[in-house]
Every structure is written in structure tokens, then in C-alpha cells.
Amino acid sequence: MSTKREQPPGPGRPRDPDADTAILRSAMEVLVEQGFAGASIERIAKRAGVAKVTVYRRWSSKETLLADAIEAARDAIPAADETETPAEDLPGIIDQLLPQWSEALVRPELRMLTARLLGAGPDHPRLLAAYREHHLEPRRERALATLRRARDAGVLAPDADLDMLIDMLNGAVVQYLLLADDTPDPAAARDYLERLFRQAGLRGPAADTPPSAR
Amino acid sequence: MSTKREQPPGPGRPRDPDADTAILRSAMEVLVEQGFAGASIERIAKRAGVAKVTVYRRWSSKETLLADAIEAARDAIPAADETETPAEDLPGIIDQLLPQWSEALVRPELRMLTARLLGAGPDHPRLLAAYREHHLEPRRERALATLRRARDAGVLAPDADLDMLIDMLNGAVVQYLLLADDTPDPAAARDYLERLFRQAGLRGPAADTPPSAR
Known part of the structure; x- marks a missing residue:
């Protein structure tokens, strides 16, 4: 898994909108290809080129991430x-x-x-x-x-x-x-x-x- | 797998309507529980208490069996x-x-x-x-x-x-x-x-x- 874009989490650290977009797009792609069972946070983070912690900083669960990813595709x-x-x-x-x-x-x-x-x-x-x-x-x-x-x-x-x-x-x-x-x-x-x-x-x-x- | 109800296939052998009913019901139950990926002919036959060959004698594919099982549940x-x-x-x-x-x-x-x-x-x-x-x-x-x-x-x-x-x-x-x-x-x-x-x-x-x- 690539961790190039990952930085240590910390209070006040601004969220990276590009990373959010990449995560949502990757989540949508993995969900389409693999279904819910196969759409793990690990696989989505890997596809987006971010560390798992970057995903968890923004979404507390796979359910909310996938729901947001579906919605982003509808936007x-x-x-x-x-x-x-x-x-x-x-x-x-x-x-x-x-x-x-x-x-x-x-x-x-x-x-x-x-x-x-x-x-x-x-x-x-x-x-x-x-x-x-x-x-x-x-x-x-x-x-x-x-x-x-x-x-x-x-x-x-x-x-x-x-x-x-x-x-x-x-x-x-x-x-x-x-x-x-x-x-x-x-x-x-x-x-x-x-x-x-x-x-x-x-x-x-x-x-x-x-x-x-x- | 139980094979108690299985008999050797042969030309002219009448189909067993009770076995058909048991197979359709089992197919429906396994499909509900496991989804399509998990609903194998083997698992369905085992649940119905028949041999796989009994299923194949009546249904040529998993697709047609599951389609018929869904329809039977709608009947x-x-x-x-x-x-x-x-x-x-x-x-x-x-x-x-x-x-x-x-x-x-x-x-x-x-x-x-x-x-x-x-x-x-x-x-x-x-x-x-x-x-x-x-x-x-x-x-x-x-x-x-x-x-x-x-x-x-x-x-x-x-x-x-x-x-x-x-x-x-x-x-x-x-x-x-x-x-x-x-x-x-x-x-x-x-x-x-x-x-x-x-x-x-x-x-x-x-x-x-x-x-x-x-």
C-alpha cells in the first residue's frame, strides 16, 4: 500500500479535499467491481493511494464511506x-x-x-x-x-x-x-x-x- | 451429503414431485441465507436431502434452478x-x-x-x-x-x-x-x-x- 500522501494525524490539520475526492471515487469503483463484501477500507485506501488512517480520519465506518461514495456518484x-x-x-x-x-x-x-x-x-x-x-x-x-x-x-x-x-x-x-x-x-x-x-x-x-x- | 433418497437415473424413470418441491424450497432458503454466490447446487441438494444428480436431472443450471425457486416462492x-x-x-x-x-x-x-x-x-x-x-x-x-x-x-x-x-x-x-x-x-x-x-x-x-x- 502506498503511504506517500499520508501525514501524521493531528488536531487542526486541514483535510485534503483532493484526497477526499480520490477516496470517494476509489470507493465507488471498488464497490462497483467487488460488491459490499469486497469493498474494504484497506482496498479502497490502496486504490486511492492513501493510508487507511487517512480514510478513517474522515469516515468512521465503511458504511458511511460507501453511502457517501454512492451519493458522490449521483451528484x-x-x-x-x-x-x-x-x-x-x-x-x-x-x-x-x-x-x-x-x-x-x-x-x-x-x-x-x-x-x-x-x-x-x-x-x-x-x-x-x-x-x-x-x-x-x-x-x-x-x-x-x-x-x-x-x-x-x-x-x-x-x-x-x-x-x-x-x-x-x-x-x-x-x-x-x-x-x-x-x-x-x-x-x-x-x-x-x-x-x-x-x-x-x-x-x-x-x-x-x-x-x-x- | 445425504444420498438416502437418491436412485440411479434411467430413461423413463418418473420424476419425484416431492423431491422437486424439496429442492425448490431448499434453493429458496439457501439463496435467502447465502446469496447467489453461496447458493451452489451442492449446498441446495444437501439441504433438500437429495443427490446432486437428482437436481441436475431436472435443472440444467444453477441459474434456471434459482429462477424457478424464486418463482415458486411467488406462486x-x-x-x-x-x-x-x-x-x-x-x-x-x-x-x-x-x-x-x-x-x-x-x-x-x-x-x-x-x-x-x-x-x-x-x-x-x-x-x-x-x-x-x-x-x-x-x-x-x-x-x-x-x-x-x-x-x-x-x-x-x-x-x-x-x-x-x-x-x-x-x-x-x-x-x-x-x-x-x-x-x-x-x-x-x-x-x-x-x-x-x-x-x-x-x-x-x-x-x-x-x-x-x-
């Missing part, structure tokens, strides 16, 4: 509340983000990470729990806030069950990531997302669109 | 076309099957099997492909046929995207199986399914129900 995917378009114009937000969401859906590592994460329950419940608590639940709260504003603006039915809608949207995307054809392309992924948002009623009130054009 | 869950209620009365079918579906959703082994199966892609793509081809796709065709009849009868909108609707329904159920609270009960599962079917528009035309009652 390139913008959320609905990260555009300047107001939530009241949900169809506008969707149009704006569709190209990036479509690209994300065909990234092999996202497909692999999703499979690893959702398959982790039986053998690695603490990992799944850490990811759910630190990442999934906060993200759901943000999505709920966006959907509430869209509902209040009349884009969604007044009695829409927003929590369930999020499960249906997330669930369909997971079906696509885990079960779709082995060689999807961004155009096919975009078509899938457009159909999903339409069937979910997120493209605006149905009354605005004549049935023949839907 | 207790009735499909929408297995009631005597016609597809035109989709809300009636749902009411009829909700108790059994709710019970299924809280069965620990179904939750474990779903996680194992959907997590299998990266390391065991042939298993996932075998399950998709032999079980998921035929079941989807049957569901599509039921939904088409319901749509033609006016239960669903004429322009409903039925294939997408199935992904959204399956996807939400998978979210519930893999990510819900650790100790769900059938009443909570039933409430979840009722909300899902309502938001998906499967409880009949919205115009029939005043918003305040939905």
Missing part, C-alpha cells in the same frame, strides 16, 4: 429544485433537466451502484439504513416540497398523493436501471422518462392537451 | 387474471386480492428474494436474464392483457400508457419491499397498496368519486 444528476425555474412550472423544470437525467440513466456505474445498493439489504442492512437516512430521506423531503408547490399551482390534482407519486417515479426509474435492455442509449432513456412523467401527470393538466396529441 | 401471490372477476371490473379484482397481496408484501423471504434478485445484475447477469425471460416477461404480458381490457371498459383513461403503468406499479412495490420500515404489518402494507392503486388511477374513473371522498 452529477441535478435535482428538480436546482434550476432557476420555479416549482410552479414543473413541466418547464422537467424539460430543462431531461437531457441530463437521460444521460444519467444510461451510465453503467449508476446502474451497477443502484443494483448494489438495493441488493444490500439482506447482507448489509446498516449500509442501506445509512444511505436511506443520510441521503434518500433528505432528497425525498426536497422532492416533496417541489411537488407541493406544483400541486398548489394546479399542475397536479389537488388530491394527488405526493409521497406515493415519488415512490412510483423512483420505482419506475429503478425498474429501468435494473431491468432494461443491456445497451440503452440516451434517446431511449429520454423517451422512457417522457412517458413516465406523462403517465404520472407531471406534464401539466391533461385538459390542456387534446387526447390525440398525447 | 402463493395470485395474479389479477386468476380470479373469476372479469378484467372489466378491475377495482373489484383489486378489492378481492388486496388481503393476499398485503400478506405477501410483509413476508420476510419475499423481501429478501427481491433484494437478492434485483441486486444480482452486476455479478450474476445470467440469473437475472433467465428470471426476466422465463418469469417477468410472461407475467407482464398477462398483466398487460388485463389492463387493456380494463382500459377498453373505461376504468383507465383511453390514452393510458399501460406498459409504463406496470413499471410504476411494480416499481412502487419494489420500493416498499426494499426500503420500507423493518417491521411492516399487513394493515400498513394494505394501506400502501390502496394508496398506490388510487394514485395510479386503478380504482375506477375519477369522475365517479367526489374529491372529498378520495
Whole structure:
């Protein structure tokens, strides 16, 4: 194991952001290749070219490191509340983000990470729990806030069950990531997302669109 | 390994249905406990109390055996076309099957099997492909046929995207199986399914129900 970048730990020593990035990327790669059982801190540190202690200084457990690594790999995917378009114009937000969401859906590592994460329950419940608590639940709260504003603006039915809608949207995307054809392309992924948002009623009130054009 | 139940293979020798049942049950148990990597034919045969050759006489590969074992564990869950209620009365079918579906959703082994199966892609793509081809796709065709009849009868909108609707329904159920609270009960599962079917528009035309009652 290379220890070139390692320095003695000490109070007040600033964290090295480059090392953090390298560790997160290495953790993601090792997780994709080896699964949770094989993704040891030792192997991740070696891949990142740092000492184990450098990893432990920042992450207290393998679970939190892997949960953060998965999240870092998702960071390139913008959320609905990260555009300047107001939530009241949900169809506008969707149009704006569709190209990036479509690209994300065909990234092999996202497909692999999703499979690893959702398959982790039986053998690695603490990992799944850490990811759910630190990442999934906060993200759901943000999505709920966006959907509430869209509902209040009349884009969604007044009695829409927003929590369930999020499960249906997330669930369909997971079906696509885990079960779709082995060689999807961004155009096919975009078509899938457009159909999903339409069937979910997120493209605006149905009354605005004549049935023949839907 | 016990070989007490083993007999010499020979042409015309009838298959033993009890052995088949024991093998499928053992395969499911070993898969739940050990995952795909640990679910060897040898271990499954030993658990079932049969010789390996008895397993191979019936299943040519570990992939097909495990796919059949997962499906056997699902067999207790009735499909929408297995009631005597016609597809035109989709809300009636749902009411009829909700108790059994709710019970299924809280069965620990179904939750474990779903996680194992959907997590299998990266390391065991042939298993996932075998399950998709032999079980998921035929079941989807049957569901599509039921939904088409319901749509033609006016239960669903004429322009409903039925294939997408199935992904959204399956996807939400998978979210519930893999990510819900650790100790769900059938009443909570039933409430979840009722909300899902309502938001998906499967409880009949919205115009029939005043918003305040939905």
C-alpha cells in the first residue's frame, strides 16, 4: 500500500479535499467491481493511494464511506429544485433537466451502484439504513416540497398523493436501471422518462392537451 | 451429503414431485441465507436431502434452478387474471386480492428474494436474464392483457400508457419491499397498496368519486 500522501494525524490539520475526492471515487469503483463484501477500507485506501488512517480520519465506518461514495456518484444528476425555474412550472423544470437525467440513466456505474445498493439489504442492512437516512430521506423531503408547490399551482390534482407519486417515479426509474435492455442509449432513456412523467401527470393538466396529441 | 433418497437415473424413470418441491424450497432458503454466490447446487441438494444428480436431472443450471425457486416462492401471490372477476371490473379484482397481496408484501423471504434478485445484475447477469425471460416477461404480458381490457371498459383513461403503468406499479412495490420500515404489518402494507392503486388511477374513473371522498 502506498503511504506517500499520508501525514501524521493531528488536531487542526486541514483535510485534503483532493484526497477526499480520490477516496470517494476509489470507493465507488471498488464497490462497483467487488460488491459490499469486497469493498474494504484497506482496498479502497490502496486504490486511492492513501493510508487507511487517512480514510478513517474522515469516515468512521465503511458504511458511511460507501453511502457517501454512492451519493458522490449521483451528484452529477441535478435535482428538480436546482434550476432557476420555479416549482410552479414543473413541466418547464422537467424539460430543462431531461437531457441530463437521460444521460444519467444510461451510465453503467449508476446502474451497477443502484443494483448494489438495493441488493444490500439482506447482507448489509446498516449500509442501506445509512444511505436511506443520510441521503434518500433528505432528497425525498426536497422532492416533496417541489411537488407541493406544483400541486398548489394546479399542475397536479389537488388530491394527488405526493409521497406515493415519488415512490412510483423512483420505482419506475429503478425498474429501468435494473431491468432494461443491456445497451440503452440516451434517446431511449429520454423517451422512457417522457412517458413516465406523462403517465404520472407531471406534464401539466391533461385538459390542456387534446387526447390525440398525447 | 445425504444420498438416502437418491436412485440411479434411467430413461423413463418418473420424476419425484416431492423431491422437486424439496429442492425448490431448499434453493429458496439457501439463496435467502447465502446469496447467489453461496447458493451452489451442492449446498441446495444437501439441504433438500437429495443427490446432486437428482437436481441436475431436472435443472440444467444453477441459474434456471434459482429462477424457478424464486418463482415458486411467488406462486402463493395470485395474479389479477386468476380470479373469476372479469378484467372489466378491475377495482373489484383489486378489492378481492388486496388481503393476499398485503400478506405477501410483509413476508420476510419475499423481501429478501427481491433484494437478492434485483441486486444480482452486476455479478450474476445470467440469473437475472433467465428470471426476466422465463418469469417477468410472461407475467407482464398477462398483466398487460388485463389492463387493456380494463382500459377498453373505461376504468383507465383511453390514452393510458399501460406498459409504463406496470413499471410504476411494480416499481412502487419494489420500493416498499426494499426500503420500507423493518417491521411492516399487513394493515400498513394494505394501506400502501390502496394508496398506490388510487394514485395510479386503478380504482375506477375519477369522475365517479367526489374529491372529498378520495
